[in-house]
Amino acid sequence: MRRLRVAMVGGGRDAFIGAVHRHAMALDDQWDFVAGALSSTPERSRASGRDLGLADDRNHGTWQALLADELRRPPDERVDAVSIVTPNHLHFPVAMAFVQAGFHVVCDKPLVHTSEQARQLVQAVQQAGTVFGVTYNYSGYPMVREARELVRQGAIGRIRKVVMEYHQGWLSRQIESKQADWRTDPARSGLAGAVGDIGTHAEHLIATVTGLQIESLCADLSTFVPGRQLDDDASILLRFKGGAKGVLLCSQIEAGCENDIRLRVFGSEGYLDWRQEEPNLLIHAPADGPKRVLTRNAPWLSEAAKVACRLPAGHPEAFIEAFANVYRGVAADIRARQGGEAAEPMLADYPRVEEGARGVAFVEAVVGSGGGWHALQGSD
Amino acid sequence: MRRLRVAMVGGGRDAFIGAVHRHAMALDDQWDFVAGALSSTPERSRASGRDLGLADDRNHGTWQALLADELRRPPDERVDAVSIVTPNHLHFPVAMAFVQAGFHVVCDKPLVHTSEQARQLVQAVQQAGTVFGVTYNYSGYPMVREARELVRQGAIGRIRKVVMEYHQGWLSRQIESKQADWRTDPARSGLAGAVGDIGTHAEHLIATVTGLQIESLCADLSTFVPGRQLDDDASILLRFKGGAKGVLLCSQIEAGCENDIRLRVFGSEGYLDWRQEEPNLLIHAPADGPKRVLTRNAPWLSEAAKVACRLPAGHPEAFIEAFANVYRGVAADIRARQGGEAAEPMLADYPRVEEGARGVAFVEAVVGSGGGWHALQGSD
Amino acid sequence: MRRLRVAMVGGGRDAFIGAVHRHAMALDDQWDFVAGALSSTPERSRASGRDLGLADDRNHGTWQALLADELRRPPDERVDAVSIVTPNHLHFPVAMAFVQAGFHVVCDKPLVHTSEQARQLVQAVQQAGTVFGVTYNYSGYPMVREARELVRQGAIGRIRKVVMEYHQGWLSRQIESKQADWRTDPARSGLAGAVGDIGTHAEHLIATVTGLQIESLCADLSTFVPGRQLDDDASILLRFKGGAKGVLLCSQIEAGCENDIRLRVFGSEGYLDWRQEEPNLLIHAPADGPKRVLTRNAPWLSEAAKVACRLPAGHPEAFIEAFANVYRGVAADIRARQGGEAAEPMLADYPRVEEGARGVAFVEAVVGSGGGWHALQGSD
Amino acid sequence: MRRLRVAMVGGGRDAFIGAVHRHAMALDDQWDFVAGALSSTPERSRASGRDLGLADDRNHGTWQALLADELRRPPDERVDAVSIVTPNHLHFPVAMAFVQAGFHVVCDKPLVHTSEQARQLVQAVQQAGTVFGVTYNYSGYPMVREARELVRQGAIGRIRKVVMEYHQGWLSRQIESKQADWRTDPARSGLAGAVGDIGTHAEHLIATVTGLQIESLCADLSTFVPGRQLDDDASILLRFKGGAKGVLLCSQIEAGCENDIRLRVFGSEGYLDWRQEEPNLLIHAPADGPKRVLTRNAPWLSEAAKVACRLPAGHPEAFIEAFANVYRGVAADIRARQGGEAAEPMLADYPRVEEGARGVAFVEAVVGSGGGWHALQGSD
Incomplete structure (x- = not known):
């Protein structure tokens, strides 16, 4: 079973939550983190990407460049999903752009700034038919x-x-x-x-x-x-x-x-x-x-x-494992859709865009x- | 040091809180429970008093009879204090009567039904110069x-x-x-x-x-x-x-x-x-x-x-001991007043009528x- | 139901465990502490007894004097039981003397110094047919x-x-x-x-x-x-x-x-x-x-x-209450024997001399x- | 920084501890699990390897085949380390073979069956100058x-x-x-x-x-x-x-x-x-x-x-993370040696062969x- 490819927007150097997302993705060997636009300036983005071992051609200065590059690639090279871990104000534009381009998304909470943005995003996800998970990670315990x-x-x-x-x-x-x-x-x-x-x-x-x-x-x-x-x-x-x-x-x-x-x-x-x-x-x-x-x-x-x-039992699991359960649920849903099937609800158990x-x-x-x-x- | 004499109003058979008050009084050997009007009917009151070993002449059918009997006795035989453990609606009339007759009082909470009653009772206590403790027992821990x-x-x-x-x-x-x-x-x-x-x-x-x-x-x-x-x-x-x-x-x-x-x-x-x-x-x-x-x-x-x-430390104390601390504080205050002295605040540490x-x-x-x-x- | 009368040997000023025994006895209003030989010297014994309100004629300088005095009194004035709370080496002579004189005993642990002493004491208790409780108090929880x-x-x-x-x-x-x-x-x-x-x-x-x-x-x-x-x-x-x-x-x-x-x-x-x-x-x-x-x-x-x-439930009890359960069990047994009946095992639930x-x-x-x-x- | 390549011996289908080792390796993105001989029979070994996505040419039926294949490869393709997670009796022969062939090893505990085996293995590690970690994982907390x-x-x-x-x-x-x-x-x-x-x-x-x-x-x-x-x-x-x-x-x-x-x-x-x-x-x-x-x-x-x-703090870590700390320590030591440097003791903090x-x-x-x-x- 091939790993899913994921890009990350935000989560660069010193960003606590980006590292958590990467630990969570890594845990079950289901995801390959292959591309990113990791920080708020092009220079810091690329430096962060180098730190994390991104290939140069997938290490971008802006999320717009990341999106453009992905769309330029043949479908079987593109990332399956984008993980959005920026400060809150960027959730809306980034999420809308990737959803509308047909990518699956994992986005941090709170989802967006206003109900009107939320309404638009929910509608976009429903129209695109893509997977959209929100990292309300505590529900993964x-x-x-x-x-x-x-x-x-x-x-x-x-x-x-x-x-x-x-x-x-x-x-x-x-x-x-x-x-x-x-x-x-x-x-x-x-x-x-x-x-x-x-x-x-x-x-x-x-x-x-x-x-x-x-x-x-x-x-x-x-x-x-x-x-x-x-x-x-x-x-x-x-x-x-x-x-x-x-x-x-x-x-x-x-x-x-x-x-x-x-x-x-x-x-x-x-x-x-x-x-x-x-x-x-x-x-x-x-x-x-x-x-x-x-x-x-x-x-x-x-x-x-x-x-x-x-x-x-008795071998405790904790925060990263709960966080990873969100990613595992999203992965199960993506794989089901890629296979043209409905996901098993108990496996595709993750917070949806409507919850956001x-x-x-x-x-x-x-x-x-x-x-x-x-x-x-x-x-x- | 002689024990203080105490009467109880309420707290008869089957009344949980009456037994707690008696355990609390007994613990430090500072109180003798000698008189009472323990239940809501004369028959049940006397039966409760007999159960608890009250002498017949101090085992009354009503709190009014108790009060009258105490006032009839010479001061050195009278109870030092009255403990009121009735249902709430009786707190006010009983407390007012005993305070105005010059007895120290321990009363259960909530003190009375209305702010107006509370105002009158606070005033009465201040005029009488008596001790009035409220069994907010949890503060005794x-x-x-x-x-x-x-x-x-x-x-x-x-x-x-x-x-x-x-x-x-x-x-x-x-x-x-x-x-x-x-x-x-x-x-x-x-x-x-x-x-x-x-x-x-x-x-x-x-x-x-x-x-x-x-x-x-x-x-x-x-x-x-x-x-x-x-x-x-x-x-x-x-x-x-x-x-x-x-x-x-x-x-x-x-x-x-x-x-x-x-x-x-x-x-x-x-x-x-x-x-x-x-x-x-x-x-x-x-x-x-x-x-x-x-x-x-x-x-x-x-x-x-x-x-x-x-x-x-390590030898745990609990509910009864905390409750007893209210009684111990009241006792310290009564003894100080009987001796014409101001009580040591750390010893006379108990909830007052104003707190009620x-x-x-x-x-x-x-x-x-x-x-x-x-x-x-x-x-x- | 009259309170049982109890004398104490040991447990004077500054003796932690004597105070615990008295708290435990007081809790349920079953015992009157009326006599004692409380310390290791006659002077300190009497001073301790005065502190604790013993009447002069029952406040003795030595346990031998206490025993002699009790035997001198008419049976209906004698203490029902003796509580032995001395350092360990005195348990044996004091316990033997009071058991052989027909008194019920509560004795601290460890019972005595040697198995031979223990054998003699068990035998004496069996012969006397008296109650003998050992304050293994933790079993009272x-x-x-x-x-x-x-x-x-x-x-x-x-x-x-x-x-x-x-x-x-x-x-x-x-x-x-x-x-x-x-x-x-x-x-x-x-x-x-x-x-x-x-x-x-x-x-x-x-x-x-x-x-x-x-x-x-x-x-x-x-x-x-x-x-x-x-x-x-x-x-x-x-x-x-x-x-x-x-x-x-x-x-x-x-x-x-x-x-x-x-x-x-x-x-x-x-x-x-x-x-x-x-x-x-x-x-x-x-x-x-x-x-x-x-x-x-x-x-x-x-x-x-x-x-x-x-x-x-939810109103915690603790060390003193557990200790008091030993005294309550002993009291139940004494009362049963005084009434010529066998004690109810669930009530007369206390550690016996054989356990000591x-x-x-x-x-x-x-x-x-x-x-x-x-x-x-x-x-x- | 390239990931270290690791092979696993044991840990196939249904082996609880093999999965734990893989979670632990995955967590920090330091290791690539690329080769293995995962079970006790060739058929089950290969089936387990396929389940886990091993390439066919690195998915072996026996640990001997794994070792031979690795030695056949050019050094820059070989695994850096071997993880031994078999039942205990295989620890000694497998560990000795890989150590003597110059591979770094992570081995489960108990290390081997006898002191004599342990002595030989310690000596072999010292002669080879390789890293040898024992997964006393609880010390990783x-x-x-x-x-x-x-x-x-x-x-x-x-x-x-x-x-x-x-x-x-x-x-x-x-x-x-x-x-x-x-x-x-x-x-x-x-x-x-x-x-x-x-x-x-x-x-x-x-x-x-x-x-x-x-x-x-x-x-x-x-x-x-x-x-x-x-x-x-x-x-x-x-x-x-x-x-x-x-x-x-x-x-x-x-x-x-x-x-x-x-x-x-x-x-x-x-x-x-x-x-x-x-x-x-x-x-x-x-x-x-x-x-x-x-x-x-x-x-x-x-x-x-x-x-x-x-x-x-407050974001709990648990068993997998502690386990991963052993792998992280081993990785730090391997990287230091590959770089010709002494490892930083605080980073290369893992149980050694002598502890085994x-x-x-x-x-x-x-x-x-x-x-x-x-x-x-x-x-x-």
């Missing part, structure tokens, strides 16, 4: 998938309350870094700061695990670090269709926190509890018996969780809340 | 006191965010029990259900540890169990004077939860994290170093925490919020 | 009782391996204190240091939970702190009758440890795991399903565990091992 | 490296006691599987069962972190599952040069366990505690302050730990113990 299955099977009954937390501390002070700079700049990051950067992950985890739709929300945004232009902390009350309630907390100024994500889903018959910093465990507390500590790849897990595992669009709508609603209740027009 | 000290010392810098959670599941279904019945009946429980019963503990923990005052709040109350008249779940956004933000979650319908209280206080220089179900630990995560796991009665704790301990009144104002604000922001007139 | 029940019910199948650990650090340096002094003095502590002081608790927990008998053992004793005369660390291999194996670790020089006791029992169908520093939990990991986290007083626990609880004797045999075997395998002649 | 550094820096003072545990349950019943079969067969597994398979990892972790040498040991081996020919459980007392003591437990029949490895090192000034199933944490409990919870890639870690990390030989001596001593004390002739 096996135990997140197990939680989703348990909810679907009714293990916790009817959902009443969702408590979603995302605590970071790395922006607790005024810092200067490539990562911090663009994330706190409205022109590059978008309408929101913490809400866009990590709140969207949180929204996606809720939707993935619970299947619930947010009906309305009431957000209290704060900016604690002086001089910052975007929110760095948010507390959001949620009301879901059907009557469930929720809270979504996200913050990047909680000094002492690393990347502490926790999702609890409380139902009429018990609850589920998952934490990203100890991702191989899922607590299931039924109403009528003791807490059950589910571990990754234990024999009694669902198939949907097991196919997301590479190692036996829903995240954009969420960010707009949060920013639009102004401290009061704000209805959400979901994209689905 | 040594590690809660350590948290308060760390905040005061600036260990976590300026407070930015408070996340307070109180998760219970025992009312997740329609149940019939003495405890459940009155707590879900507005006439006996007051304006609020979960918010009054456990939200008040949560509010008190926040105030105790942070010293912050709630400026306004926005509450989303729910009643998930059909037929219930009061809230059984609440999510509350908080804004504190000075700019800190917070969230207070309390719920009694989260099936699978026991008594899961957690307080996190995030500051500019780190955070604190305490959980009631593992109360001998306090996490202190500084911004610039690894998490520190503080343990009860370790040599490096503050004096304020150490005086609340009975056993060396603040809790009533909190409940009123939550119920008055109606899903929007509502300003709080604090009692202090 | 509800979750230890649950573990014992699960083993009895076959929840983990046939036992294969027992891993028992007891880690302390308080003797990691040369220190001077009342508690440290006598424990490291062979004349007062007995043959062994850490093995006698905490290894005996460990041995008792193994026997209580597993019901297994040690057939032989191989011990490696160490003394890490220079100048110390007794062991301060031990690693012991165990072979049980029937083929199970085990390891018992106990140490008092592991700097950084508090009172970290952990018992794991591995069987053919799963394992159990309990830790004293988080005593409200018991892990049960079955071979064919996820780990179950059992919590104190949850509805699905055994009756034997539930009767050892005072508070609902078994502990002495264990200490002798460990000390006699000399690094090689040594057979154990159990007392039962 | 960043927090294990941090523990080693803390010991070296004296953070816990002088080591007194080492408690090393390795609990598995997968062999708790008679099972039939490729992995179970050869591990329980003396001809293929060697002298020992659990001791060889996981006890050697445990021994290596002790030596890595503490730097101590085992002077003598006393082992109690058991075989709990009827019909099994090798030990499936071991409890081993350790005495180290210089006076420290230790215990090493390893078992594969503890039903309910997954891969529960824990190392605690107790010193005069505190202790360290690391668990493989939560590998991103390291507890450091100093004697004179609260426990410190060190997290992977936190700013205050040592450089030696940080170079072993790929992701920021020490493990073989350990296994022989354990098996030779017969329940008594047995001196160890270390290889270093």
Whole structure:
């Protein structure tokens, strides 16, 4: 089985997330990273590409040059997919261009800056019939998938309350870094700061695990670090269709926190509890018996969780492996389409462009809340 | 040193909290439980008193009879204090009567039903010059006191965010029990259900540890169990004077939860994290170093925490001991006043009537919020 | 129901364990502490007694005076029981004297210094027909009782391996204190240091939970702190009758440890795991399903565990409550015998004199091992 | 920088560990897996190679054919290294042949069957001057490296006691599987069962972190599952040069366990505690302050730990990443030697052939113990 060829836009020298994407692609030997336009200037792009071993003729100074070059090549040499890992403001133009040119895409989140862009992009993907994955990577964890299955099977009954937390501390002070700079700049990051950067992950985890739709929300945004232009902390009350309630907390100024994500889903018959910093465990507390500590790849897990595992129970998997599961799902879908078949849903299990669009709508609603209740027009 | 004599109103057969109060009183050999009016009917009151070994002449059918009998006795035979552990609606008349008659009082929370009652009771206590403790028992845990000290010392810098959670599941279904019945009946429980019963503990923990005052709040109350008249779940956004933000979650319908209280206080220089179900630990995560796991009665704790301990580190103390610390604080204050002295603040460390009144104002604000922001007139 | 009267020998000023015994007695309002000979000199004894509110005529300078005085009193004024909390070397003479005089006894562990003393004491108790409890207090924890029940019910199948650990650090340096002094003095502590002081608790927990008998053992004793005369660390291999194996670790020089006791029992169908520093939990990991986290007083626990609880699940109980369960068991047995009845086994659930004797045999075997395998002649 | 070319011997279809090695090689894009002799029969070898995309001319039926073919190729086409992941009994002949032919080697543990083989292999590696890494993969975890550094820096003072545990349950019943079969067969597994398979990892972790040498040991081996020919459980007392003591437990029949490895090192000034199933944490409990919870890639870690990390703190890394660190270390050493330079020790940080030989001596001593004390002739 040949490896899929992938180009990367963004992700050059010093870009943390680019390296993560490359680790994730490398893990399962399904992808060859063969082309790129890796940085914001031609010089730095090419230097980054050389560092990473790109051939000179596929190491471009701009994403436009990359696109043009790919289109010039015969189809059997072209990349199968493009991975977009730039700052947020470039997601839209780059994604639109590659989708319209018929390439499969993997794009970082938040998807784009506005609902209108999201609408156009969803439409373009539907018209092109291409694969479009969004790296909501936390949904790639096996135990997140197990939680989703348990909810679907009714293990916790009817959902009443969702408590979603995302605590970071790395922006607790005024810092200067490539990562911090663009994330706190409205022109590059978008309408929101913490809400866009990590709140969207949180929204996606809720939707993935619970299947619930947010009906309305009431957000209290704060900016604690002086001089910052975007929110760095948010507390959001949620009301879901059907009557469930929720809270979504996200913050990047909680000094002492690393990347502490926790999702609890409380139902009429018990609850589920998952934490990203100890991702191989899922607590299931039924109403009528003791807490059950589910571990990754234990024999009694669902198939949907097991196919997301590479190692036996007790041999922990973590962030890169979850990230790689997004790439593996995208690869399964590309291969299925290339073979003219429908993908097996359990294998082609990755976040779609519509989920990215829903995240954009969420960010707009949060920013639009102004401290009061704000209805959400979901994209689905 | 003679034991203090105490009477109890409420707390008869089958009343969980009465037994807790008696365990707490017994622990340090400071109190003699000598009189009572323990139940809601004269027959059941006397039967309960006999079960508990009260002498016949101090085992009364009503609290009015108890009060009359005590006043009839010579001062050196009278009880020093009365412990009020009835359903909420009786707190006000009983407390007022005993305070005005000059007795020291320990009263369960929530203090009374309305701010007006609270105002009158605070005034009565101030006029009588008596001791009035409110059994916000969770503030009696040594590690809660350590948290308060760390905040005061600036260990976590300026407070930015408070996340307070109180998760219970025992009312997740329609149940019939003495405890459940009155707590879900507005006439006996007051304006609020979960918010009054456990939200008040949560509010008190926040105030105790942070010293912050709630400026306004926005509450989303729910009643998930059909037929219930009061809230059984609440999510509350908080804004504190000075700019800190917070969230207070309390719920009694989260099936699978026991008594899961957690307080996190995030500051500019780190955070604190305490959980009631593992109360001998306090996490202190500084911004610039690894998490520190503080343990009860370790040599490096503050004096304020150490005086609340009975056993060396590693020999865990728990709920009853924390509850007993409220009684120990009240006893220290009574003894000091009986000796004509000012109590040592570190010993007379217990929740006062004003804190009870603040809790009533909190409940009123939550119920008055109606899903929007509502300003709080604090009692202090 | 009248309280039982109890005298105490030892446990005066500054004696940690005396205070624990008094807290434990006080908790359930079953005992009146009315007499004592509390310290090693008459002056200090009486001063301690005054501190604790003993009446002058029952506050004695020596245990002999206490005994003589009690025998002088009419039976309905005498104490029901004597609690012996002296340094170890006094256990034997004091216990023998009171047993032979017909008093019920609660005695600290290790029971006595030699197997011969133990044999005599067991015989004396059997002849006197009195109650004799040994404060192996850790076996009073509800979750230890649950573990014992699960083993009895076959929840983990046939036992294969027992891993028992007891880690302390308080003797990691040369220190001077009342508690440290006598424990490291062979004349007062007995043959062994850490093995006698905490290894005996460990041995008792193994026997209580597993019901297994040690057939032989191989011990490696160490003394890490220079100048110390007794062991301060031990690693012991165990072979049980029937083929199970085990390891018992106990140490008092592991700097950084508090009172970290952990018992794991591995069987053919799963394992159990309990830790004293988080005593409200018991892990049960079955071979064919996820780990179950059992919590104190949850509805699905055994009756034997539930009767050892005072508070609902989620309201933690701890060391004092477990200690009080020993006293409660002794009280139940005394009351039954006073009423001429057989005690209900689930209530009169406390460590007997024979268990104390078994502990002495264990200490002798460990000390006699000399690094090689040594057979154990159990007392039962 | 070109990727290093690697061949694999063993690790074909259904071989768990072969897939792990390939994930580990793939992760950092340093290795190209280009040749192999993957299974025990020529047919299955070639089928496995085809599955994995090996070119036909480098997909061999036997390791002898692989070796011959490689030697036939011009040096700049040959593989740089061979990875040996066969059952144990083949390690020696395959490793000797490739070492003597001048290839770098990565070999699974336990290294070989006998000390004599180990001696010959060490000598051969020294003569050839090649790189020889042993996949004691657990030593690749960043927090294990941090523990080693803390010991070296004296953070816990002088080591007194080492408690090393390795609990598995997968062999708790008679099972039939490729992995179970050869591990329980003396001809293929060697002298020992659990001791060889996981006890050697445990021994290596002790030596890595503490730097101590085992002077003598006393082992109690058991075989709990009827019909099994090798030990499936071991409890081993350790005495180290210089006076420290230790215990090493390893078992594969503890039903309910997954891969529960824990190392605690107790010193005069505190202790360290690391668990493989939560590998991103390291507890450091100093004697004179609260426990410190060190997290992977936190700013205050040592450089030696940080170079072993790929992701920021809070983004967990796990088993594959630790395994990959062995391959990364080997790669750094190969590249340095190819460049004629000495490798940077912090980068070329991987277990050497001498450590493998020490493990073989350990296994022989354990098996030779017969329940008594047995001196160890270390290889270093």
